[in-house]
Amino acid sequence: MGSGTRWLRRCLVAVCLLLSAAVSAQDAIELDRASTEVPLAPALRYFHDIDARGDLTSATTWLKQGRFAPLPGGRTAFGFQDGAFWFHARVVNRDNPEQRWLLVQSYALSDRIDLYARYPDGRVAFQAGGDHLPFTARSIRYRHPNFWVALPTGEPVDLFVRVQSESSMQVPLSLMTPVAFTELSRDAQFVIGAYYGILLALFFYNMALWLSLRDASYFWYLFHLSAFGMVLFTLNGLGFEYLWPNSSWMSDRMVPLSICMAQIGMQQFARIFLGLRTRWPWGDRIGLALIAFFALLGIASTWLPYHVSTPIASAAVLISIAWIAVVSVAVVRRGYTPAQLFLLAWAMFLLGTGLFVGVAFGLTPKTFFTEYGVQIGSALEMLLLSVALGHRYAALRNENERIVREAKDQLEQKVEQRTTELRSALAQLEDAHARLRESSQRDALTGLHNRSHFRDRFDALLRQAREHRRPLSLLMIDLDNFKLINDQYGHLVGDECLRWAARTLGHGLRPHHDALLARFGGEEFVVVLPGLNLTAATQVAEDLRQHLREQPFRSGHHAIPVTASIGVHAIETVAVAAIDPLLQLADQALYRAKADGRDCVRTSQEEPA
Numbered sequence: 001m002g003s004g005t006r007w008l009r010r011c012l013v014a015v016c017l018l019l020s021a022a023v024s025a026q027d028a029i030e031l032d033r034a035s036t037e038v039p040l041a042p043a044l045r046y047f048h049d050i051d052a053r054g055d056l057t058s059a060t061t062w063l064k065q066g067r068f069a070p071l072p073g074g075r076t077a078f079g080f081q082d083g084a085f086w087f088h089a090r091v092v093n094r095d096n097p098e099q100r101w102l103l104v105q106s107y108a109l110s111d112r113i114d115l116y117a118r119y120p121d122g123r124v125a126f127q128a129g130g131d132h133l134p135f136t137a138r139s140i141r142y143r144h145p146n147f148w149v150a151l152p153t154g155e156p157v158d159l160f161v162r163v164q165s166e167s168s169m170q171v172p173l174s175l176m177t178p179v180a181f182t183e184l185s186r187d188a189q190f191v192i193g194a195y196y197g198i199l200l201a202l203f204f205y206n207m208a209l210w211l212s213l214r215d216a217s218y219f220w221y222l223f224h225l226s227a228f229g230m231v232l233f234t235l236n237g238l239g240f241e242y243l244w245p246n247s248s249w250m251s252d253r254m255v256p257l258s259i260c261m262a263q264i265g266m267q268q269f270a271r272i273f274l275g276l277r278t279r280w281p282w283g284d285r286i287g288l289a290l291i292a293f294f295a296l297l298g299i300a301s302t303w304l305p306y307h308v309s310t311p312i313a314s315a316a317v318l319i320s321i322a323w324i325a326v327v328s329v330a331v332v333r334r335g336y337t338p339a340q341l342f343l344l345a346w347a348m349f350l351l352g353t354g355l356f357v358g359v360a361f362g363l364t365p366k367t368f369f370t371e372y373g374v375q376i377g378s379a380l381e382m383l384l385l386s387v388a389l390g391h392r393y394a395a396l397r398n399e400n401e402r403i404v405r406e407a408k409d410q411l412e413q414k415v416e417q418r419t420t421e422l423r424s425a426l427a428q429l430e431d432a433h434a435r436l437r438e439s440s441q442r443d444a445l446t447g448l449h450n451r452s453h454f455r456d457r458f459d460a461l462l463r464q465a466r467e468h469r470r471p472l473s474l475l476m477i478d479l480d481n482f483k484l485i486n487d488q489y490g491h492l493v494g495d496e497c498l499r500w501a502a503r504t505l506g507h508g509l510r511p512h513h514d515a516l517l518a519r520f521g522g523e524e525f526v527v528v529l530p531g532l533n534l535t536a537a538t539q540v541a542e543d544l545r546q547h548l549r550e551q552p553f554r555s556g557h558h559a560i561p562v563t564a565s566i567g568v569h570a571i572e573t574v575a576v577a578a579i580d581p582l583l584q585l586a587d588q589a590l591y592r593a594k595a596d597g598r599d600c601v602r603t604s605q606e607e608p609a
Contacts, residue, residue: 028090028156029175035096036180040089040159040173041076045069052084052164056116056124059086059160076172080311084164087171091159093151098177102139103147103159105129106172108237109255111165111248115147118158125150130165131237131252135245142185143237149175166252166307192236199229213424217272224265230258253302256309260298263320267291270324274331274339283327290320443519445495446502454518454526458579461516461528465573473537474582475527476567476590477505477544480598482523485560493555498523500553501562508547512540526583534570534603541566541601549599565593569604 027043045068047059054062062068068088078085093099105113111132117125129138129145139148151157163171176184203225210218233239234254244250267287271277276284294316301309328343403414441453449457465472479501486494498519505525509515516528527544529537545564552559567589571582585604593602 028092031091031093031096031101031151031175033095033097036177037184038175040087040175041071041074044071044076044087044089044173046071046088047086048081048083049086049162050083052082054084054086054162056118056160059088059116059162062086063088076170078169078171080167080307081169082307084162085169085171087159087161087163087173089159089173090156091151091175092156093153095153096151097153099150099152101149101151101175101177102181103149103161104142104174104176104181105145105163106174107168107170108143108145108235108240109165109167109251110145110163110171111167111252112163113145114162115149116160116162117149118160119152120155130163131240132248135240140181141241143241146181151175166305167255167310192238195232196229199225203229209424213421217269220265220269220272224262224269227258227262227265230254231262234258252306255306256301256304256313257298259310259313259317260294260301263294263317264291264298266324267294267320270327270342273342274327274336276327276331279331279334279336280327283330286323287327290323294320446499446519448502448506448525449516449518451518451520454516454520454528455579457516457518458528461530462571462573462579462582465530465571469573470531471533472571472573473529473532473534474569474571474586475529475537475541475544476520476569476583476586477525477527477541478565478590478594479523480563480565480594485562489555489558489560493558493560496555497553497560497562501525501548501564504548505544508544509540526586534568534605537570538568538601538603541568545599545601563599565590565598566601567591567593567604568601 029038029040029043031038045063047062047068049058068086103115108131110130112130113128115127115129119125127139127147129147135141139146149157149159161171161173163169203222206218206222206225209215210222230239233243234251239254240251244254267290271284271287274280276287297309297313297316301313325343325347328339331339332343403418441449443450461472464470479497482494482497485497501523502517502519502525505527506517509517509527512529512532514530516530518526520526527540529540532540545566548562548564552561554560567586569582569586569589589602589604589606592606593600596602
């Protein structure tokens with residue numbers, strides 16, 4: 001055994017020497033001290049082993065023969081393909097102190113991934129992954145396949161990756177330091193967690209409505225929401241991580257099965273919500289036919305090969321959503337108003353799903369929006385559908401009032417049922433009214449409190465300060481030369497600058513939790529600081545002025561310096577009874593700051609020069 005191993009190692013060293021000339025023209029991935037996350041696509045070359053019979057020796061021969069080609073158009077998605085794909089990249093760690101890197105494939109559904117790391121001394125390190133191996137086989141417990149790779153300083157390492165899968169052939173490979181991977185996984189988990197948080201909130205909200213109203217449309221909405229959540233749970237690799245970590249059968253079957261279940265819920269919800277049975281009987285029959293098709297495909301997917309059932313299900317999704325768009329347009333033209341929101345919701349979902357299917361078939365590049373298009377589109381869809389359900393019940397309320405007026409004596413029992421629905425609708429309207437009231441207190445451009453709400457709050461703060469004998473200070477802030485920004489860059493950039501200034505001031509006031517910040521008008525802002533005397537308030541004003549100066553406002557390729565003049569007035573709470581004189585004193589201090597050259601802080605107690 002020992003002599004055989006030495007012989008194999010000598011052979012690999014010889015092959016490595018022969019290959020050095022072959023790959024010398026190929027760009028290598030170089031890791032310097034600043035490298036933390038490096039995508040391999042720019043230097044990645046591939047070979048399609050249609051028979052899937054090649055091994056590492058075969059791959060090195062193909063590389064030597066020049067049969068490896070650059071990625072087509074730099075894309076790492078090839079659609080549904082037979083056989084195996086080999087990928088090669090040479091990596092050189094020039095001077096990065098991190099010698100233990102993580103190779104991550106940012107696609108969760110590959111069946112089998114073999115990694116061969118070949119070193120200059122002929123040593124080959126082998127690792128295997130994919131969802132046809134137990135989840136515990138992964139280097140790190142993470143939803144995407146990953147492998148530890150040793151990259152010693154100054155040594156070129158050849159990485160050979162063999163991928164064979166019945167799923168879509170997507171191989172976005174990246175090298176990451178452990179710190180970079182931790183940050184990436186944290187951010188990705190946050191986005192996914194936020195998405196599923198929205199789905200859970202919508203689920204429980206609409207489940208409560210369904211339990212109280214017993215309306216079938218809510219049930220099928222919940223069914224579709226749950227099934228589609230499982231679709232994305234599977235596609236993101238979370239199902240394999242948390243639900244079936246040792247079952248490759250479930251990994252393969254749950255994708256087409258959950259897609260079919262989601263489409264069944266979608267079609268049934270559309271039938272009930274749009275009232276197709278009465279408004280368009282032919283469309284209702286076609287919807288039933290699609291439901292039967294997806295039910296049969298879901299059953300068949302439990303035994304059909306993955307590469308057969310999943311492409312059919314993915315392509316059928318576009319047909320299903322397109323059909324729902326057709327029936328929505330038809331019902332809108334028949335005068336059913338809630339169908340307008342319904343149509344908008346499915347347009348968002350159709351766009352996101354279309355981007356995802358395009359990546360699956362290798363038709364569109366893998367970017368943030370194409371990779372997460374389904375999540376974005378479906379989240380918007382679910383939110384809009386909830387609004388559409390509320391709008392639908394508002395229409396039911398109006399219909400109920402008409403029925404009560406026309407047939408009060410004959411429909412007493414039905415009036416009682418409708419009254420229950422009205423209570424629910426009125427509760428929703430009350431919530432909407434509360435949200436509208438909150439919105440009316442906000443400035444539409446910056447999101448800060450508006451001038452009217454500021455005066456109400458200021459009056460309350462002034463009374464509290466007088467009662468508790470606490471100091472109270474007032475800041476008037478005006479952006480310097482703001483008109484020049486509007487004139488030079490346009491009003492849209494000016495609006496963006498005001499939003500940036502509002503965020504910057506809000507960030508600077510974070511240590512003062514009880515401070516009141518509002519937009520006073522134009523480029524003017526006003527701040528009330530409870531509990532601060534003139535000295536402390538002046539220091540806060542100076543901090544805010546410096547905060548605005550620290551970095552310029554950026555819009556596109558423009559870096560625009562922004563400064564502010566600030567007037568400070570400390571209020572004598574015992575003697576003051578009106579608000580306007582206080583504002584005038586702070587405003588006079590502000591104009592004194594303007595007169596003294598701008599970009600400075602002046603107080604109402606300073607004598608004018």
